Amino acid sequence: MESKLIFCVLFGIFIASSFDFNDAVVFKFTNVVCESFNKSWFVFHNCRLKAVSRSKVTLNMNATILHPTNDMTCHAQMFKRASGYKPWLMNIKLDVCLFLRRKNNPFFSIVYSFFKDLSNFNHTCPYVGAIIVKDVYLRPELLRLAMPTGDYLLSMKWYYYQKHQFDMNFSFTFVEDLLQS
Ligand SMILES: *[C@@H]1O[C@H](CO)[C@@H](O)[C@H](O)[C@H]1NC(C)=O
Ligand SMILES: *[C@@H]1O[C@H](CO)[C@@H](O)[C@H](O)[C@H]1NC(C)=O
Ligand SMILES: *[C@@H]1O[C@H](CO)[C@@H](O)[C@H](O)[C@H]1NC(C)=O
Ligand SMILES: *[C@@H]1O[C@H](CO)[C@@H](O)[C@H](O)[C@H]1NC(C)=O
Numbered sequence: 001m002e003s004k005l006i007f008c009v010l011f012g013i014f015i016a017s018s019f020d021f022n023d024a025v026v027f028k029f030t031n032v033v034c035e036s037f038n039k040s041w042f043v044f045h046n047c048r049l050k051a052v053s054r055s056k057v058t059l060n061m062n063a064t065i066l067h068p069t070n071d072m073t074c075h076a077q078m079f080k081r082a083s084g085y086k087p088w089l090m091n092i093k094l095d096v097c098l099f100l101r102r103k104n105n106p107f108f109s110i111v112y113s114f115f116k117d118l119s120n121f122n123h124t125c126p127y128v129g130a131i132i133v134k135d136v137y138l139r140p141e142l143l144r145l146a147m148p149t150g151d152y153l154l155s156m157k158w159y160y161y162q163k164h165q166f167d168m169n170f171s172f173t174f175v176e177d178l179l180q181s
Helices: 002-017 096-102 106-118
Strands: 026-036 042-051 057-069 072-081 085-095 127-136 150-160 163-175
Touching: 026 042, 026 057, 042 163, 072 096, 072 106, 085 096, 085 106, 106 127
Parallel strands: none
Antiparallel strands: 026 163, 042 057, 057 127, 072 085, 072 150, 150 163
């Protein structure tokens, strides 16, 4: 029993060490859906994934906010696929302008960390004009969260002054790192 375990551990280390740390994890976008429900306020020009390599898929997005907003709420919900998507872990309604001042939500801080240096939304409210996301991809080193292997959906419904303006839904796949699990 014990020797079997040791063998497994050694074998695991051997497999894992033959890859570089980041190669041992699959963490990538599989789909994105962006839709505006009020094109006189929020317009998507572009919202697209690009497969750069087998393990790296980048997201590019270009949108315009046509009138300033000082009140944004994001209803963010995670789902994990298990014969249909089932709610998983997170279901929050976040005051985004407050978040941008205080960074006061640990889960949203993780989501934000993927975007902040590859987008132009690192500032406080009001928000107006171009919203640009350039070559964002999912970096496992930013995920400070134990997550089981699986297919996930992060749904984000955005409200300005309590009115539903647009959705951004990301699907992604996560495969646990052999070394970490
Ligand atoms: C749509 O956007 C306009 C601003 O262009 C705003 O005045 C109006 O309240 C919005 N309507 C809805 C239903 O959100
Ligand atoms: C975003 O789209 C607008 C409208 O199509 C375009 O004028 C602008 O150059 C685009 N910006 C970027 C950074 O791609
Ligand atoms: C984002 O904003 C904070 C606070 O203004 C600043 O300290 C940080 O350097 C900014 N990060 C980037 C990537 O621009
Ligand atoms: C995004 O996902 C949520 C949750 O499944 C769903 O209610 C919503 O309709 C989706 N939005 C779009 C634009 O597909």
